[in-house]
Amino acid sequence: MLEVTNISKRFVKDGIIIHALCGVDITVGSGEFVVVSGASGSGKTTLLLGASGLMRPDGGEVVIDGQRPYELADNARSGLLASKTGFVFQQFHLIPYLNVIDNVLVRSGAAGSRFRRGRGEELIGKFGLSERVKHYPAQLSTGEKQRVALARALYNEPKLILADEPTGNLDDENSRIVLGYLSEFAENGGAVLVVSHDSKVSEFAGRCIELECGKIVGEKVV
Amino acid sequence: MNIRRLVFKEIAYRKVNFALSVVCVAVAVASVVGAMVVLKGHDVRTGEILAAKGAETEKQMKALDGDVARSMLKLGFNVVVLPKDQNLGDWYADDFGAKYMPEEYVERLANSKIMTVRHLLPSLQQKLVWPETKRTIILIGTRGEVPNIHKSAKKPLIEPVAWGTIVVGYELHQSLELKADETVTLLGREFTIAKCHGERGNKDDITLWIHLGQAQEMLDKEGKISAILALECACAWADIAKVRQEICGLLPETQVVEKGSQAIARAETRKRVAEEATAAMEREKQFRGNLKRGRENFASVLVCVVIAACAFIVGALAYGNVRSRRWEVGVLRSMGYRSKQILGLFLSKAALTGVLGGLGGIVIGIASGVAGFGYLEGNGGETIGVSELFAGSYESWMILFVSIIVITPVFSAVASWIPSVAAVRQDPADILCTEGV
Numbered sequence: 001m002l003e004v005t006n007i008s009k010r011f012v013k014d015g016i017i018i019h020a021l022c023g024v025d026i027t028v029g030s031g032e033f034v035v036v037s038g039a040s041g042s043g044k045t046t047l048l049l050g051a052s053g054l055m056r057p058d059g060g061e062v063v064i065d066g067q068r069p070y071e072l073a074d075n076a077r078s079g080l081l082a083s084k085t086g087f088v089f090q091q092f093h094l095i096p097y098l099n100v101i102d103n104v105l106v107r108s109g110a111a112g113s114r115f116r117r118g119r120g121e122e123l124i125g126k127f128g129l130s131e132r133v134k135h136y137p138a139q140l141s142t143g144e145k146q147r148v149a150l151a152r153a154l155y156n157e158p159k160l161i162l163a164d165e166p167t168g169n170l171d172d173e174n175s176r177i178v179l180g181y182l183s184e185f186a187e188n189g190g191a192v193l194v195v196s197h198d199s200k201v202s203e204f205a206g207r208c209i210e211l212e213c214g215k216i217v218g219e220k221v222v
Numbered sequence: 223m224n225i226r227r228l229v230f231k232e233i234a235y236r237k238v239n240f241a242l243s244v245v246c247v248a249v250a251v252a253s254v255v256g257a258m259v260v261l262k263g264h265d266v267r268t269g270e271i272l273a274a275k276g277a278e279t280e281k282q283m284k285a286l287d288g289d290v291a292r293s294m295l296k297l298g299f300n301v302v303v304l305p306k307d308q309n310l311g312d313w314y315a316d317d318f319g320a321k322y323m324p325e326e327y328v329e330r331l332a333n334s335k336i337m338t339v340r341h342l343l344p345s346l347q348q349k350l351v352w353p354e355t356k357r358t359i360i361l362i363g364t365r366g367e368v369p370n371i372h373k374s375a376k377k378p379l380i381e382p383v384a385w386g387t388i389v390v391g392y393e394l395h396q397s398l399e400l401k402a403d404e405t406v407t408l409l410g411r412e413f414t415i416a417k418c419h420g421e422r423g424n425k426d427d428i429t430l431w432i433h434l435g436q437a438q439e440m441l442d443k444e445g446k447i448s449a450i451l452a453l454e455c456a457c458a459w460a461d462i463a464k465v466r467q468e469i470c471g472l473l474p475e476t477q478v479v480e481k482g483s484q485a486i487a488r489a490e491t492r493k494r495v496a497e498e499a500t501a502a503m504e505r506e507k508q509f510r511g512n513l514k515r516g517r518e519n520f521a522s523v524l525v526c527v528v529i530a531a532c533a534f535i536v537g538a539l540a541y542g543n544v545r546s547r548r549w550e551v552g553v554l555r556s557m558g559y560r561s562k563q564i565l566g567l568f569l570s571k572a573a574l575t576g577v578l579g580g581l582g583g584i585v586i587g588i589a590s591g592v593a594g595f596g597y598l599e600g601n602g603g604e605t606i607g608v609s610e611l612f613a614g615s616y617e618s619w620m621i622l623f624v625s626i627i628v629i630t631p632v633f634s635a636v637a638s639w640i641p642s643v644a645a646v647r648q649d650p651a652d653i654l655c656t657e658g659v
Binding site: 049052054055056074075078079080081082083087089091093095096097098102105106107108110113115152156 | 563
């Protein structure tokens with residue numbers, strides 16, 4: 001589902017070149033739950049953004065479900081992101097002026113998507129938020145916010161979920177709930193790539209990759 | 223979930239930001255519309271003032287026409303037809319002629335088709351010493367007005383002096399203590415005094431008027447006259463050359479001189495009044511024109527400053543709005559929203575701001591313009607009515623309003639354009655990294 005081959009990325013900050021990624025290879029197949037862990041500054045987020053089609057790498061190749069996002073035009077790449085991927089952020093990034101149902105349905109406005117209110121309500125029900133449909137993000141707990149974000153990511157029935165520290169702001173209970181959903185998504189044939197330094201994530205992952213200074217230093221199958 | 227719904231939801235969420243933007247656009251539009259209303263009001267009021275002045279002048283001119291007509295009626299003679307051999311120097315010096323021409327000339331003139339001459343009064347005049355009283359007098363024999371057969375009958379200006387009667391000038395009847403109906407002797411003939419004239423302050427005061435036939439007999443000038451006094455109509459006063467040309471064409475053995483006429487003086491006065499009225503109108507026009515130019519200059523500066531300030535504020539608000547929503551741009555891009563859709567999200571909000579601000583600005587502009595015009599004119603708050611404002615220029619106002627409704631969204635979109643494009647062009651990954659994904 002996701003093939004990342006030899007990608008590299010460097011940044012220049014205050015005249016100093018920082019090699020965020022140095023020839024990283026990752027493959028995430030359908031039904032796989034892969035976690036990339038590492039210390040802060042190890043290149044986890046850069047890897048995730050590069051793999052998602054949001055940040056063009058300096059070198060290497062990214063293939064999502066057979067398509068190379070960085071070789072596509074803007075519209076086509078947007079269509080690929082809308083239909084194949086779902087993104088979950090540590091800060092949730094729910095849109096503050098939309099209530100719960102609208103925050104899920106907002107994905108229907110993306111390229112190539114269609115409006116399916118039933119699908120949105122189904123996901124909200126699945127994540128135990130039926131009582132919160134009309135509530136706004138400011139009225140939700142952090143766990144509820146992340147569940148809404150997860151529902152939003154799943155709305156278009158993507159094949160790949162990319163999550164950046166999805167449990168970073170959650171307590172243990174909510175972390176396990178969210179990871180449980182991600183695990184369930186993988187069990188149902190989806191591909192999940194999570195970057196996190198939370199050890200709990202490894203308990204749900206099928207494979208763990210250790211990143212250090214932009215290089216893979218270890219990989220183990222759980 | 224479409225862009226329109228997102229726009230409305232965002233507006234409802236950030237009401238103050240949106241309201242401020244709408245107010246800014248409304249103020250900018252109101253300044254334009256208000257200035258237009260004041261300038262239009264100025265034109266309408268100027269038209270009213272000039273029309274009122276014109277009507278007043280017209281009224282005065284009509285009154286003067288009446289005065290002139292009355293003056294002409296009383297003062298009468300405008301030209302004098304004299305024999306060609308009459309020395310004009312003597313005539314001007316003595317104010318009567320010593321040469322004679324056939325009385326038949328007046329008949330010829332009366333029967334002609336000359337239209338400029340209305341009233342003809344033949345006379346025989348001679349300066350002599352009244353032997354019975356030893357007084358120097360001017361004796362005038364007159365037969366009254368000779369009717370013109372080609373013109374409609376008019377009341378004669380001067381009644382004829384009846385045979386055997388005499389009319390006495392002021393100085394003579396005063397000094398000789400003569401009264402009407404008394405009998406006087408002139409050159410051995412007795413006359414009954416028909417009338418004693420009031421003081422005129424000219425040679426008439428030493429003049430005696432008798433019937434022309436009697437004068438011809440007494441002076442041994444039968445069939446002769448010394449002058450024809452011709453009183454022409456008011457329309458001919460300004461073209462004495464034409465009168466002269468016509469009479470001399472008919473009576474080649476005559477010459478025509480202009481009688482120093484008060485009617486002409488009055489006509490000239492009337493002309494001067496007309497010129498003064500015209501000048502007053504011009505001065506008013508100039509004053510109103512200068513006032514309008516001043517107002518236009520002030521309005522153009524004010525409008526430019528207001529529009530620039532409002533554009534800056536709208537731009538700053540748009541920039542602030544886009545800046546605070548950068549992460550939203552990143553998230554929407556990560557969901558697969560196209561950059562055009564996100565640009566539309568910001569610009570359609572700006573366009574809506576422009577439409578609402580434009581509509582509000584039109585209403586505020588008309589109201590403030592009407593109120594401001596009353597204040598500027600300083601007529602105790604008297605201002606221009608909206609119907610008066612639109613009268614005759616409804617279409618041009620509609621064009622202006624439609625233009626505003628079209629232009630203000632563009633204006634707002636332009637003000638929001640740079641920050642919106644900057645946000646959309648930014649790499650979503652950069653935004654998400656900066657915003658702490």
